[in-house]
Amino acid sequence: MPELPEVEYARSVAERAAVGRRVRDVHVEEDAIVFENLPPDLLRKRLLGAEVRAARRKGKQLWLEIGSQGSLLIHLGMTGHLRTPDERRLKLAADTPLDDGRWPPRFAKLHLVFDDDGELVFTNSRRFGRVRWRQDPRAESPVADLGFDPLLEAPSVAEFQGMLSDRKGVIKSLLLNQRFVAGVGNWIADEVLFRAGIDPRRRACDLTLDESRALHESLGYVIEFAVSVDADKRRFPDDWLFHRRWGKAAGVTTGGDAIEFVTIGGRTTAWVPSCQR
DNA sequence: CTCAGTGTTCAGTG
């Protein structure tokens, strides 16, 4: 479930299953919310017989280039996945109770079948995900409105320090602002601030140069590590706050420091007052 | 039964 590392994994799943293939069959669920203004017949017409040329991503936005006409732009929302029969077995079978082994999976919204008999399914149980058509995604909303992607185009430390000094909002909220940095969600924002030792309630422009540098470093580290293990949370390092903010292990870090919760920008924020100033 | 939630948008405020 989708912050940048999960979306990057979904992109790689789509790349392996779809790129270089032609679409032989399309099943579209009737869903005016998820498909916005995209009528099922039109979507089917655009996809059928077309070749998938590439699978790309910026922030949490993911798109498949379809022939030379345009791209199928997908946002996973809070509960979206891209599934293939293999991927389901290999990685995510144990990941969510929604995955009970059936194929096509529950909550399938779009089901593509390719000329090599491969398949790709977009699922979305709570319907915050979106499927859109864009001629040139990078030049149009919402991709055009995104800030930098920390994996693809991270600014230098000096540039990042300058960007922070221009912002007077709360740092946790700024990290969640996709127009500032694309791909950071609630748990990554908390993890990054924990690692950098910064109180999530601080104003961005009040951070010292050392703190800004630490934040730049931790943003790169957390995202690159999570991507390197295919966003598999079981492989995240033990000392990450991630493992300690929910469930039975919640409440105390591996170092023995108390974890507290506060609402910032409408989101539950986990932080460690004794380590974050 | 109630409520939180790995996300985004939009109305309202300063």
Place this chain on the structure above:
DNA sequence: TCACTGAACACTGA
């Protein structure tokens, strides 16, 4: 106009 905040959205699972 800009920056920012908080509510609303849809629905499952705890």
